[in-house]
Amino acid sequence: MEENETEELKASVNAVEFIYNTGSRDLDECLFADSLVTVSDSGRELGDFSVSVTKASYNEELCYLLHANSHGAVDDIPCGTSIEAYISKKLEILEENHHEYVKLEKQTVDRKVHIVRQDDQLVVNRIISEKEGVKTQTHTFPLSSLKGFVSEASNFLILRILARHKTVPENMTFLSFDANTVLSKSGYRALGWKTQMIGEKSVDIFGIERTVSSAKDSSATWHCYFMPDGHLASRVQLGSPAIMKLLHLPFLLDGVEKNNIPVFEKKPLIWEEDMELYSKFLDRKEELKADYSSYIRQHPELKALMADFLQFLLLRKPQDVFSFARDFFAPFASGKIP
Numbered sequence: 001m002e003e004n005e006t007e008e009l010k011a012s013v014n015a016v017e018f019i020y021n022t023g024s025r026d027l028d029e030c031l032f033a034d035s036l037v038t039v040s041d042s043g044r045e046l047g048d049f050s051v052s053v054t055k056a057s058y059n060e061e062l063c064y065l066l067h068a069n070s071h072g073a074v075d076d077i078p079c080g081t082s083i084e085a086y087i088s089k090k091l092e093i094l095e096e097n098h099h100e101y102v103k104l105e106k107q108t109v110d111r112k113v114h115i116v117r118q119d120d121q122l123v124v125n126r127i128i129s130e131k132e133g134v135k136t137q138t139h140t141f142p143l144s145s146l147k148g149f150v151s152e153a154s155n156f157l158i159l160r161i162l163a164r165h166k167t168v169p170e171n172m173t174f175l176s177f178d179a180n181t182v183l184s185k186s187g188y189r190a191l192g193w194k195t196q197m198i199g200e201k202s203v204d205i206f207g208i209e210r211t212v213s214s215a216k217d218s219s220a221t222w223h224c225y226f227m228p229d230g231h232l233a234s235r236v237q238l239g240s241p242a243i244m245k246l247l248h249l250p251f252l253l254d255g256v257e258k259n260n261i262p263v264f265e266k267k268p269l270i271w272e273e274d275m276e277l278y279s280k281f282l283d284r285k286e287e288l289k290a291d292y293s294s295y296i297r298q299h300p301e302l303k304a305l306m307a308d309f310l311q312f313l314l315l316r317k318p319q320d321v322f323s324f325a326r327d328f329f330a331p332f333a334s335g336k337i338p
Contacts, residue, residue, distance in 0.1 A: 009183055011148020012173040019091050019148065022161065027064060027089060030160040031055065034232040036244040038072045047072015047080075049235065049244045051156055058086040058094045066153045071330075074242055078103040080330065084323060085115075085153030093117060093151045097323060101330070107131040108331075113181055115151060122146060126181050139181065149175040150186060159208055162188065163226030166206055178214035185213045191223060196233055199248050205233045305332075 033052035039045055049070045056065035064087045071080035078101075085096035098113040110129040115122060126137040150158060155176070162168050168190040176186035191207030205225040213219045221238045231250050236243040296302055309328055318324040 009175055009185065011175050011185075012171045014169045014171050015174045016148045018158075018169065018172065019150075022091060024089055026161050026164075027157065028055075029164055030064075030157055030230065032231070032250075034246075034250075036232060036235065036246050038070070038242050038244050040242055046074060046242050051232070053157065053160075056086060061088070061094070063088050063094060064157070066156060068153070068156060070244075072242070074240075082326060082330070083153050084326075085151065087154050087157060091150060091154045091157060093122070093149075093154060096151055096153050098152060099327065099330075103331075113177075117143075120144070122149075124177075124181055137181075141183070146175060151177065155186070155210065158188070159210070159224055159226070159232075160230045162208055163206055163224075164228075164230040166228070168208060176212055178212050178217060179220065180214075180217065182214060182216055184215060187211050187213065191225070194225070196225065196245075198233065198246050201249060203227060203233065203249070 030053050034050060036049045037045055038047040038049055047070065049068075051066070051068040053064055053066050056063055066083065066085045066087060068083040069081070071078075073079065081098075081100045083096065083098050086094040088094055093115055094117050096113075096115040098115075100111045102109045107130065110127075112127045114125040114127075117123075120143050122141040122143060124139045124141070126135075126139075128135045128137075158174075168188050172188040174186045174188075176184055178184040187210070189209050191209050193204055193206055195202050196205050197203075205227055207223060207225045209221060209223055211219055211221040223234075223236050223238065224232060225234045227233050227246075227250075231246070232244075233246045234244060309325070312328065313321070313324065316324065
């Protein structure tokens with residue numbers, strides 16, 4: 001086990017103050033989901049990207065749970081990233097799982113990073129599976145050296161908060177990890193406003209740039225544009241041949257659009273006592289049952305797949321069934337992306 005020397009790296013005063021001043025109200029305004037489509041320069045759909053934030057509890061501590069997933073194919077090579085993290089009210093990482101994979105023709109490169117807060121330190125476990133074999137690394141970071149640290153998961157929350165404020169303070173530089181889990185600096189700056197066609201509507205969107213400056217590798221920069229309510233409209237890593245775009249307008253959380261929604265008097269509806277609705281319900285129920293039964297008969301491999309999953313699940317008995325299922329089915333999902 002190694003202990004990294006981190007004294008030379010410090011977050012800026014504005015970044016530390018941003019974390020200190022972030023309150024529950026700011027975070028509660030980030031409780032929604034984004035769903036984008038990944039497209040190439042020519043407009044070809046390559047995959048999908050989603051991120052959601054909900055309230056949760058971690059070891060009896062109230063916190064926020066973030067799920068982020070990106071799956072697709074770049075240059076016809078299936079690849080993907082998934083993040084699941086528990087984040088405190090002060091944007092501290094309580095626990096985070098970060099999984100990346102690239103399915104090459106003769107091998108799959110798989111990288112998993114597990115971050116967990118234990119007592120007065122942050123423990124980082126990194127597992128890399130390549131053709132040469134499996135490499136495991138463990139690093140520990142004293143929390144006293146991580147003032148102003150944000151992970152990939154807490155980065156999504158910071159971006160949503162900044163987007164809703166529609167401003168980025170000067171010299172916003174946090175501590176973060178680069179692609180190789182080396183402690184680095186992560187800076188944010190405003191890109192200003194521009195317009196983007198979302199569906200059939202032209203929408204004003206606010207841009208934020210994030211750059212992770214690695215001490216050992218080249219820097220990585222992302223440009224993210226947001227709608228006024230914080231919904232992500234587009235996201236691209238500079239140098240990447242793909243861009244993530246919002247195709248349909250979401251229901252805005254605040255603003256003029258919400259205020260213009262007509263309000264109708266709510267009337268009680270007991271559909272079981274409405275003969276027409278009940279008849280439609282029965283017809284639809286039988287239609288769905290027949291459709292599902294037909295699909296299962298046409299795909300006998302479905303039963304075999306589910307049987308394998310349940311058998312594997314019962315053998316392992318994982319505490320986190322959601323993460324276990326995600327990892328089990330991830331190769332099947334990525335293989336279906338054109």
